[in-house]
Amino acid sequence: MGEINPAFIQDPEHRPKLSIIEADGIPLIDLSPVNSADNSSDPKALEKLVREIGNACKDWGFFQVINHGVQLDTLGKTEAAARKFFDLPSEEKRRIWRDEKSVLGYYDTEHTKNVRDWKEVFDFTVEEPMLMPVSADPEDNEEIEWTNQWPEQLPELRVLCDEYAREVEKLALKLLGLIALSLGLPENRFNSYFKDQTSFIRLNHYPPCPSPQLALGVGRHKDSGALTVLSQDDVGGLEVKRKADGEWIPVKPTSNAYIINVGDILQVWSNDRYESVEHRAVVNAEKERFSIPFFVNPAHYTVVTPMEELTDEQNPAKYKPYNWGKFLSHRKLTNFKKHSAENIQVSHFRVEE
Numbered sequence: 001m002g003e004i005n006p007a008f009i010q011d012p013e014h015r016p017k018l019s020i021i022e023a024d025g026i027p028l029i030d031l032s033p034v035n036s037a038d039n040s041s042d043p044k045a046l047e048k049l050v051r052e053i054g055n056a057c058k059d060w061g062f063f064q065v066i067n068h069g070v071q072l073d074t075l076g077k078t079e080a081a082a083r084k085f086f087d088l089p090s091e092e093k094r095r096i097w098r099d100e101k102s103v104l105g106y107y108d109t110e111h112t113k114n115v116r117d118w119k120e121v122f123d124f125t126v127e128e129p130m131l132m133p134v135s136a137d138p139e140d141n142e143e144i145e146w147t148n149q150w151p152e153q154l155p156e157l158r159v160l161c162d163e164y165a166r167e168v169e170k171l172a173l174k175l176l177g178l179i180a181l182s183l184g185l186p187e188n189r190f191n192s193y194f195k196d197q198t199s200f201i202r203l204n205h206y207p208p209c210p211s212p213q214l215a216l217g218v219g220r221h222k223d224s225g226a227l228t229v230l231s232q233d234d235v236g237g238l239e240v241k242r243k244a245d246g247e248w249i250p251v252k253p254t255s256n257a258y259i260i261n262v263g264d265i266l267q268v269w270s271n272d273r274y275e276s277v278e279h280r281a282v283v284n285a286e287k288e289r290f291s292i293p294f295f296v297n298p299a300h301y302t303v304v305t306p307m308e309e310l311t312d313e314q315n316p317a318k319y320k321p322y323n324w325g326k327f328l329s330h331r332k333l334t335n336f337k338k339h340s341a342e343n344i345q346v347s348h349f350r351v352e353e
């Protein structure tokens with residue numbers, strides 16, 4: 001076992017077990033009823049699908065989908081380009097370094113809950129240009145464009161990532177429609193929030209780690225957006241905190257599947273019918289691992305609040321409204337360094353009961 005920088009070492013209670021737990025994993029859902037070639041949708045099959053999605057969101061906050069409609073070729077090419085990118089010399093990657101001013105690009109010192117993650121990442125937005133508030137200050141109404149930074153030495157990365165974003169975006173919108181139906185809302189209920197979406201995609205690379213029992217690729221966290229659509233390779237490492245008993249359950253890699261998880265915004269929109277669940281990524285002593293999350297986020301000016309159709313006197317709103325863009329700016333700015341205070345969380349907007 002090699003030595004690792006103490007910045008990566010997790011407190012004992014957060015260290016991974018790395019033993020194989022034989023457990024039923026997250027639900028696997030077949031999306032063919034909404035992706036059949038002739039587009040003939042059988043109402044019974046659609047109803048069943050909506051029920052399955054609703055149950056998965058309720059019981060796990062996580063599920064996998066197959067027959068999702070994303071071209072395998074597009075995913076394969078994006079994965080290959082991601083490998084090439086992380087293989088570039090360090091100086092090359094550092095030319096597109098992410099910092100407080102330019103928050104997209106390459107980064108290898110992210111901290112989750114104040115412990116450094118054993119990973120390097122590349123972030124880019126799905127919409128270009130993407131508008132955001134200039135600061136997290138609620139009084140400041142100025143907007144700014146967040147611009148992507150692409151590596152000069154790998155021009156194909158931009159082309160492939162753009163194509164990938166367009167494909168996965170379709171899947172994301174389809175899933176948001178099915179989730180809306182599962183909550184008893186019209187299928188297009190969430191659509192307008194995504195007109196000026198602030199969605200972004202991350203290429204994650206987890207290099208082999210000499211002390212996988214001490215560190216994590218990504219420490220435990222919840223995703224703050226509406227939904228995450230994640231592709232992982234066949235190495236495995238993602239673990240989900242099972243709602244039933246708090247046990248960390250590995251998500252077994254399933255070929256050609258996407259992993260979907262409910263983010264904090266959906267938790268608020270659904271007024272806690274669905275929950276954004278903690279997850280983390282463990283690392284591996286021998287193998288490197290790659291994953292590509294698509295974080296599905298609404299327009300920055302979205303005021304996030306429980307859907308009024310889902311609240312009434314018996315079931316009052318459990319959250320105070322908050323501004324998504326301000327929330328995201330706050331998160332982004334605090335992710336750059338170790339902080340003494342806890343990051344901003346949706347729980348801060350919870351109404352006291």
Ligand SMILES: O=C(O)CCC(=O)C(=O)O
Nearest residue numbers: 204218232238281291293
């Ligand atoms: O790599 C993974 O499997 C999970 C990554 C993740 O949770 C994240 O980037 O938010």
Ligand SMILES: [Fe+2]
Nearest residue numbers: 221222223279
């Ligand atoms: Fe995550």
